[in-house]
Amino acid sequence: MKLKITNLSKTYKNGVKALDNLNLEIGTGMFGLLGPNGAGKSSLMRTIATLQKPDSGMIEFDGINTLKDQMELRKILGYLPQEFGVYPSMSAEDLLHYFAQLKGIASKTERATIVKQVLEVTNLYEVRMKDVNGYSGGMKQRFGIAQLLLNNPKLIIVDEPTAGLDPAERHRFLNVLREIGTNHTVIFSTHIVDDVKELCNEIAILNGGKILTQGTPQSTTDAL
Numbered sequence: 001m002k003l004k005i006t007n008l009s010k011t012y013k014n015g016v017k018a019l020d021n022l023n024l025e026i027g028t029g030m031f032g033l034l035g036p037n038g039a040g041k042s043s044l045m046r047t048i049a050t051l052q053k054p055d056s057g058m059i060e061f062d063g064i065n066t067l068k069d070q071m072e073l074r075k076i077l078g079y080l081p082q083e084f085g086v087y088p089s090m091s092a093e094d095l096l097h098y099f100a101q102l103k104g105i106a107s108k109t110e111r112a113t114i115v116k117q118v119l120e121v122t123n124l125y126e127v128r129m130k131d132v133n134g135y136s137g138g139m140k141q142r143f144g145i146a147q148l149l150l151n152n153p154k155l156i157i158v159d160e161p162t163a164g165l166d167p168a169e170r171h172r173f174l175n176v177l178r179e180i181g182t183n184h185t186v187i188f189s190t191h192i193v194d195d196v197k198e199l200c201n202e203i204a205i206l207n208g209g210k211i212l213t214q215g216t217p218q219s220t221t222d223a224l
């Protein structure tokens with residue numbers, strides 16, 4: 001399963017060129033997109049997630065032309081945006097049941113199985129009865145992962161999930177991502193070099209809307 005991005009460009013209405021003829025190929029496993037604030041990480045991830053259109057370029061995943069067949073991609077995509085979700089006042093477990101229903105998992109036993117599974121993977125099972133609005137930032141991020149895992153996506157995009165987390169939360173979160181990366185294609189963006197060093201088998205460094213270099217975390221970050 002490969003994601004191939006060709007000549008992707010985007011200039012916003014205010015004249016900012018966020019993506020500048022960007023080319024990138026991503027294979028399976030845990031891929032890190034490293035770059036400072038303003039590099040274009042969110043723009044790239046929103047574009048891959050079909051939430052915004054580029055001015056030009058092409059994106060292919062698993063035989064899907066994602067800019068043309070947006071719906072096909074959305075069916076197999078799990079996307080965690082940088083902004084926290086706002087949730088109704090419900091327990092994590094009830095909310096996940098609700099989301100599972102929205103995703104079309106009709107059978108109650110099937111829903112119970114998948115909800116338990118995603119709560120366990122994200123290490124939230126013990127706090128499943130608590131209101132999500134009372135969760136810490138780290139728990140909310142893990143809840144976001146639980147939510148996107150409900151439909152077993154083939155491609156997972158996680159935008160700067162560790163921003164603002166304290167060290168303990170950050171470690172818990174990275175551990176969850178590491179586990180998910182063993183059997184999913186995960187693209188994960190961050191401005192923290194240690195995040196990609198701990199987690200990724202391959203990374204790319206983004207700056208000024210361009211990929212500067214791509215390779216193993218060791219080979220690409222030595223100069224930083």
Ligand code: ADP
Nearest residue numbers: 012014016018036037038039040041042043044
């Ligand atoms: P990053 O995620 O790496 O911080 P972004 O993709 O958010 O980078 O932003 C890249 C550049 O595009 C920045 O200069 C940012 O201010 C600008 N930008 C991002 N989104 C918009 C938008 N909707 N309208 C105008 N400019 C934007």
Ligand code: ADP
Nearest residue numbers: 123124125126127136137138139166168169172
């Ligand atoms: P922080 O590191 O700021 O405390 P966390 O998200 O790590 O934020 O956790 C907030 C609180 O909830 C902590 O007291 C933590 O021990 C507890 N907590 C977090 N995840 C779980 C879990 N899966 N099971 C039980 N308690 C948890």
